[in-house]
Amino acid sequence: MTIEFETPKPIANMRYMLQTVAENMMRPISREMDENEHEIPYGYIEFMHTAMKSTGAGSLAPQEKKEKKEENPGKPKHPPIAYQSLASMLEMLAWGDVGMYLITPGGGLGAAAVQAAGSPEQKAKFLERFDGEKPTFAAMCMTEPQAGSDTSAIRATAVLDKETNEWILNGEKIFVTAGHKSFVPDEQFGAGFLVVWATIDPTAGRGGMRAFVVETGTAGVAVTKLEHKLGIRVSDTAAIVLQDARVPFDALLGSPTVEKTTTGFKGAMATFDATRPLVAATGVGVARAALEEVKKMLSEQGVTIRYGLPRQKLTAIERDVIDMEIMLKSAWLMVLKAVWMADNQKPNALESSMSKVRSGDIVAKVTQKAVEIMGPLGYSREFLLEKWFRDAKITDIYEGTGQINRLVVARQILGYSGAELR
Amino acid sequence: MYSFEPNEEQQMLIDAVRRYAKGDLRPAGHEAEESKSLPKKLVNKGWELGVLQASIPEAYGGFGERSAVTGALAAEEMAWGDLAGSLAVITPGLFAMPILLAGSEEQKQEWIPTVIEADWPKYTAALIEPFFDFDPNDLKTTATVEGDDFALNGVKMMVPFAAEAEAMIIYASLNGLTKGFIVPKSSAGLSVSEPEKFMSLNALPLYRVTLENVKVPQSHILDGDFAPILASMRVANAALAIGVANGALEYARDYAKERQAFGVKIAQKQAIAFMLAEMATEIEAIRLLNWEAAWMLDAGKEEAVIQAYLAATGAADMVMMVTDRAVQILGGYGYIRDYPVEMWMRNGRGFASFTGLAIV
Structure with a gap:
């Protein structure tokens, strides 16, 4: 090394x-x-x-x-x-x-969940479709109206019908990214799926949580709403209701027996270790877009950033841009380290959450500053800076809010369990 | 490739420096600050770790090759122990490293082995000037050609060990470009003040140096580019800041896990836990930025200059944030000089002005 x-x-x-x-x-x-x-x-x-x-x-x-x-x-x-x-x-x-x-x-995220929690056969069966003729989507359904960051509070249920050997799913899922494209049949798209998190034993808490693959068009499942959002408006954010929806026995990812352990929940959390730095990467992308645009617009108006000067000699705008650059570059390196660890099979819960904390913070700051620095032009819909400012905010919310990730980081550096640091 | 793990040799050096930082520097640091002096033995022991020697090629008396990454890793570890002690240990590098980077072959042969082979040699360098807008690339100290010599004029401050130095590098502006000049002690026109006093670094003797028409032969100019020297100073600065910050984070973390309030350890309160999480995140961010700057230097990439500037700038803010919070987490105890965090906070504020005190 x-x-x-x-x-x-x-x-x-x-x-x-x-x-x-x-x-x-x-x-x-x-x-x-x-x-x-x-x-x-x-x-x-x-x-x-x-x-x-x-x-x-x-x-x-x-x-x-x-x-x-x-x-x-x-x-x-x-x-x-x-x-x-x-x-x-x-x-x-x-x-x-x-x-x-x-x-x-x-x-x-749907496929990521299959990757993280599925058996080799399931991976083969569910993931093959993405190489097909038509574009195909998959989505992750975790959040419920009453359960966001506290994923262990989900209420959706899965009950095994022993006669047909099918799981019967009931519940309501919200904030499902690409939920519409993954579930509602569309001629131009291939058949996708949802990965629905539900409990097979409501008394078992986290130990009862399992992920189920629900194929496009499954009866008893409906997209009931598409959210209107601050940003990322082209992305469909769906509400999905499951009412006695039946899926085959092997739609369950992982083990069907409830043990005292929390393997199911840990499956979901392992998915997060893998996906958080990826979401962090998208935040870095937005921040870079905003910073590059600001530098370009400033240079068109005759301002170039004089790197290397002592801070006392810099203008306020130069200081801002240099700070934005520091935030951006360091956030990207944190993403790289977290994914490098994932590639090398090193446990990366700490680095993964750190990269997410950093990215969520800096993309908000950088895009806010970008709008501020460009004044009325930053605020204008003629340019994309205001859009990126709106797009940015979601980075600190989805795939674990900044606060949840701070909890993860704090537990890691303190050596605390979830019970010791709530 | 991307890769984030020190190699075996680096790890060995890290371990050795860590032992020294933990076993020697840290226990001595507080007393040194209060008594305003560093035990000689302590500094010698640090020098014998061979951090500088390991970055000098055999041809000049060392036993390795120059690596800013390795230097940064070592500086991080050492400063965890104590900043003033670390700066003392690596002061000779302020003289040797710029010669290695920007000196002629003759200069390297003449000076580096002398420095490297001695017991903690008394050599230093003078970059910082007493102005609020001090700019290493736009110095007020000047060098002018006078016959076969250069004449140096100006004032320098924060020069470590200037009073006892056998020779020092003095940076001056020659036709608008910063250049280093090798100036032996007792050069006419060179005067060294009484030790200067600062908010921190009481244990490190720092001096004001005044140059009044100091003549140095033309063969004493380091004619190479100043940019990589400055970048290496900035990487060193950032690495030291990271070390100080890490020390403060760990101390505050351990305290928070002991201190009881409202029936729990204060670390179990999110208000404290989140502060610690943010401190750790900030340190890691700047650390990686600085590693990349160091790697760029080693790879000879031009972007190293800006990257090192960003790393040092970010590090100055980061170490202030982290040490301030460490004091905050210890509460009233944080403000008491019996605990080390207030000293680290004083150290922390200095990093905005420390460029020139160290080089890797």
Whole structure:
């Protein structure tokens, strides 16, 4: 091991390609999609699906297949970079438009849950579809109206019908990102799925929590609402009601027996360790977009940032921009470290949550400052700065709020359990 | 590749420095600050760890190669123990490292082995000037050509060990560019003040140095680029700030796990726990930024200059935030000099002005 920061060639190449996509497919319709909430950019989705298939860039979930290829004997073994690639990819897509990134076809958080908690057979069965002809989506259904950060308080239930060997799901799920595209049949999309978290034993608390794969169009499941939001408006945020919805026995990810342990819950939490730095990466992408735009607009108005001067000699704007740069660069490095650990199978709960805390903080600060620095132009819908400010805020909320992640970080550094630090 | 783990050699050095920081520096630091002096033995022992020697090639008497990353890792560990002690231990580097980076072959041969092979050699450097807008790239100290010599004029401050130094590097502006000049002690026109007094670093002797038409031969100019020297100073500064901050975080964390209030340990209160989480996050952020700057220096990348500037700037804010909170977490005890955190807070505020006190 060593300390090194050279971007691996495959990642550099991929980012170069994705920047073209961001500039040509995302930015030109960013504003229009923001103003017309819930409109679906089929062109972008189709393009991304085709592009990812043909380039082998893969879906937006780390690809196990690729890792298998690398295990071929005879070939020199490269260090694994699947999560590092993914984070770099998401950062660039979010730089283009974070709302549109959220509706990039592929497995998303749904597939990530299958990856984290599914058996090899389940992974094969549920994940294969993302390489199909049509763009396909999957979504994660965790949050309920009364249970957000406190995921152990979910009330959705799964009861086994022993006669048919099916699970019967009941409950209400909200804030399901890409929930509509993953569940409601659409001619232009392949059949996707939802991963629904429910309890198989309401008396068992976290120990009873399990994830179930619910296929597109399953009877008894309905999308009841699409939320109207502050930002990321192109991304569909769905409310989903499950009423006596039946899924086959092997739709359950993991073990069907309730033990005293909290394996099911830990499955969900392990998913978070993997996905939090990825969400953090998207925050960094938005922050970078805003900072680059501010620097560009400032330079058009005759201001260049004089790096290297003592602080006492800098203008207030230069100080702000330099601080934004420090925030941005350091947040990105924290993401990289967290995903590098994931790639190398090092436990990364601490680094993962740290990167999320940092990203949620800095993307808010950077985009706020960006709007402030550009004055009326920052506030104007003629430019994207105000949109990025609105888009930014969600980074500190979804996939664990900044506060939940602070709890995780604090427990880690204090060596405290959840009971010791509530 | 991206990679975030020190290599084996670096880890060995880290471990050795950590033992010294924990076993020697930390226990001595408080007393040294109060009594305003550092035990010689303590400094010698730190020097014998070979942090500087390990970054000098064999050709010049060392036993390694220069690595800003390795230097930064060592500085982080050492400053965890005590800042003033760390600065004393690495002061000779202020003289040797710029010669290695920007000196001629003859200068390297002439000076570096002398420094490296001695017991904690008395060599130093003078960069900082007594002005609010002191700018390493726009010095008020000047060098002008006078016949075969350079004539140096100006005032420097915060020069460590200036009174006892055999020779020092004095930075001056030559036609608008910052250059280092090797100035032996007892050069005519060079005068050293009584020790200066600061908010912190009482144990480290720092002096004001006045230059009145000090003549140095033309062969004494370090003609290489100043930018990598400055970047290496900034990386060192950031690394030391990270060390101080880590010390403060750990101390506050351990205190919070002991201190009882309202029936629980105060660390069990989110108000305290979140402060600690944010301190840890901030330290890690700047640490990685600084590692990248150091790596860029080692890889010879031009961006290193800006990156090191960002790291040092971020580090100055970070260490202030962390040490301030450490004092806050200890409450009234934090304000009492029997506890070390108030000293770390005084150390912390200094980092905005410390560029020039250390180099890796």
